Amino acid sequence: MIHERETIEVELLLQAIHQLTGYDFRDYSRPSIMRRIHHRMKMNQMDSVSILQNEVFTNEEMLHQLLQDFSINVTEMFRNPLFFKYMREEILPLFKDLSEIRIWHAGCSTGEEAFSMAILFKEAGLLEKSKIYATDMNEEILKIAKEGKIPLSKMKNYTKNYQLSGGKQSFSQYYTTDEEYAYLQEELVKSISFMQHNLVTDQSFNEFHMILCRNVLIYFNIRLQNKVQKIFFDSLSTGGILGLGHRETLQFTDVCKFYETKSIKHQIYKKKEIRYDE
């Protein structure tokens, strides 16, 4: 009974957020959204979703806070290093002959994976003709991303990841440090265009040779996953590459049959040569 009531409350809250801000979380994975809401309620000692909703209506800051809560920003450089190793060895050579390579990193968070990709392209000698677009719906997180600075405490792990991804350079050549942060080389940061883009409400904005969207779809329900996959499909050039998170899969989506699987282990797919007409 309580559960049912709460379901309605959450529905209303999401509706409210949508109308207030334009951010649409209604097709997000409901258990995940519930956890985020509960987390916020616990932090602010609220007893029901309705109280939170009231707060959201009356307190701009709470609305903002909740939006930040909904945006999960977990990322690493060279996250799942073997994915990047595969990219380095099997995928990048495919782009060798293109005159311009456009890459879309959707849901980039603080940009670590986009920077990793930039390093990959740099080491393959392709960075100069590459355009990396990194998007996220969270503008605040994009501000951080644009600075290209990483807390020193994370760099050991990133160094290990870099090496596991088949990196042959000295990773330290890509950053300088002060007492708190490592600052990525300006060339790397400059090679990426960070832009605000919401996968739920926005459409495709270019044609790309590669789209990376890792650990974003896990927060969506199947309907939204299908919708987003359609956007990706429409944004990929023929033979373009789609890379997903290692727990995500294309298998149950509508566009599945229009891709050939490059690596099931790393969730890397290649768009087939036929057209998708429906």
Next chain:
Amino acid sequence: MAKRKSSIRLKVTLGYIVIIVCVLLSSILILEKVTVLNSKRSDVTNRNLEVHQMINTVEQSIIQIEKKQNSYILTGEKRYINEYEEQRINVLNDLENLKNVVAKQSNEKILALDLEKSVNKWITLIVEPSLKIREEKSESAATTFLKQKVENAEIPNINRSINRLRQEQNTILNDDTENLEYTSVQLMWIFFILILSIMLVGLFVSNYVSKNITQAIQNVKNTIQNIRQKGGDLQERIDITSRDEVRDLTIETNQLLNQLEEKEWVQNNVNYIIYAYQGVNDIHTLADVILSEISQVIHAVHGVFYLREEDDKDVLYVKKGAFAENNLNIGRESFKLGEGLIGQVAKDGHMYKMAVSPESTHVISTSLIDTAPRTLLLMPVYFNRQVIAVLEFATLDTFEEKHIQLLNKVNETLGISIDSVKRTMHIESLLLDSNRLTEELQAQSEELQTQSEELQAQTNELSTMNDSLAMRTKEAEARTRELALANRDIETRAREIAQGAKYKSEFLANMSHELRTPLNSILLLSEMLTDQENSHLSDEEKEFAKVIHSSGQDLLELINDILDLSKIETGKVNIEFSDVNISELPKILKANFAHFAKQKDLTYHIEILGEIPKLFFTDELRLRQILKNFLSNAFKFTEQGKVEVRIQSAALITEEMQKVSDDWLEIAVEDTGIGIPKEKHSIIFESFHQVDGATVRKYGGTGLGLAISKEYAKLLSGFIQVESEEGIGSTFKLYLPNMRQCQENIDAVKGSLAVQPEEKANIFQGKKILMIDDDRRNIYSMRTLLESKGAIVTSGESGLECLQKLQYNTDYDAVLMDIMMPGMNGYEVIQIIREQMNLDLPIIAITAKAMEIDRDQCMKVGASDYISKPLNMEQLLSILRVWLTKEVKGK
């Protein structure tokens, strides 16, 4: 089979007959012609022979007559007369014969008549009279008569006629021969013409017959070819143009085509239907697709799909889809096995076709009409010898044989497909669940990570808030303090002098920096010169080098002191307060100066008096520096006696002191040295001041030690007192407050000393770094750099040394390891550290060149990171900052 009126056999036979008849006719014609020719030829030959014979006979007879005449005339014998008579009749007969023979030839006839006339004339005029004369007269008379009659010359006439006759006969023969020749040629021509004609007729007939046959076959062939070229379009049929066997062939072929077309129709539609539901992996979609596709093909107006489902008790056939369902929802939702027709069909497993009475209550609705179906068809679908589904169709017409065939054909694979869809759905739902779970797990783990990061952030935020609070207090206090300081400064010195001093300090700071660099080289090189075993330098030169080295060392010390002092004066010194274990202090001080005491044979004694707090909150490094200065002065200026250190809680705490802390430490260093005159007590704490010039010359030193100490003491909120009597000894006392009790006071002090607030905590401060490189210059430059950052650097020049150092003490924050070393190389050392010593401290490999193999090798043996020579100092600092920072695990 239709009766045929003309067969190919007849046509061919007729053709042959025509040709044979022609040949026969022409043969007869030619044979006849040849026979005629032959008879003509023999006629001519015979007649010619006869004529000649006749002529010869006449001639002979004439000769015989003459002979008989002459014989009679000579002999007169009667016998001759008879013979003559005989001959005469002969000749007349012969002539008659001759006439008959040549009767047809007018010329010959005339000649023969002439001959007859001549002979008759000759006989009557000459022979008869001569014979009469002989009979009547004598021989001579007859002879004479004859002689008379010679000029009558009947004989030559006869001969002439005969000859002419002969000639004429020859001419005729020639003519006849020519005629024959001509006829023979003519015959040949006729023969050729006939042959030609027969050939033509033959050609015509065969052409006609073959054309007649092949045209029909061609027709069939063309049609079949057409079908083939159109890719097996079986709609075309062969036109029946002939009435022969080809017509049979055509009819049979057309029937075959009909059959094929029907089969193809079935097959195509089956394929089409199967293709339509290919890849469908949902049973409802499958049902709808099958029903709609089949209904369209067999013109059904209704279709329902029931799928077998089992629960605990019953087997049910449940409706999964319908075609042309109206709002009444055709068909019941489910049937039990054996229940109703559906149930019955499911039970029996046979297809069931049924005509529906027109009064049937069920109606088919379109937008225009409602009408009742006429035929029903129920079809069971098998899988594994079990009726897995039942399909029902209704039509307004009737189901044709091909429709049934089609259904049977579809049925062959439908069972498998339905089962596979059922299975796929099952597997897919399981997979989907598992996939959702995996994703959910990932999402949860990321959320957890976010939460932990948030917590971390909150902690950081709290500490930042603390810091900024402290900062604010600091700033406030700083202002007060500044004021106080300024006031005190006004009392003691002029502001301008202070300013000047500051300029001086800055200048010194910069200068000493500049000086250190070349000095480092001098030190390094001079040390190398003295150290080299097999050097070509003489002992004296080595001694010089030693002097250079020690002078350099002094100079460096001086510069360092100047730098320290200028740093203090410009407020660039970092003070790190921490818990210091005071009870450890004696041990450290003892170890550092015991050898000086031994050298000068002095008593060196350190003691702790009374109770002191075990942990004392202050800056250990500065404390030690101050005490080091005190002690080195003490040992420097003491030639005999003792040096004593006493550590105790301060006996007397003034009010002013109490403002800072309740807890004060007093450390006294007493010596029995040369002492300091009273009037000089204040100046020894000023920069570059020793008691007098002579002291400098005698004892060396920079005279900066006490000035620095005083400043340090000030930084630690403490102060220094001196008690000394010239010639007896000196006692330097350091008073330090325990800063724990008054955190804000520290900040106040810090603030007062203008510690730059934006300066972050120094990562290198106090970090222990082990550095292994066989090249001393590298060690030297790195050591200088790192020590300037506050790191504690231990170095070794070989792998072995490294291992020894690690065996003795593993407490290092990072190891810098050169790879290219003689003896044991870096790889081996790292491998031993990792595998045998089992240490996981960060090891940063220094590879000689930017070579990939080197790096792979480094990673393989367990280096944490690598950096390439030539070393970029900024990069070295960066990489060390990363590895000296405590890791916050992402996962």
